[in-house]
Amino acid sequence: MSTRPIADRPTPRPRPGAVRMRRALVLAGCGMLGVGLTACESTEQESAKIGRESEAAARAAAKPAAKPHAATHTHRKGSVSP
16 A cells, blocks of 8 residues: 655645635734724723813712802992082
């Protein structure tokens, strides 16, 4: 019984169109992954920004409202300057 080594067998070569399609799919997948990661980063940044704005609004609401000052000048009717 004679056995040939595996290296002696000719390897089937994929068709050129299949290689291009595979490369296109890999490229598209990597692009979508990059967009997804970027979206996650911006979501985290937006969440942090919203959190800071909420805290600032809560602090502003907790402060007592400023009371309007009473008028410091009184106006006299009928008084005329000499």
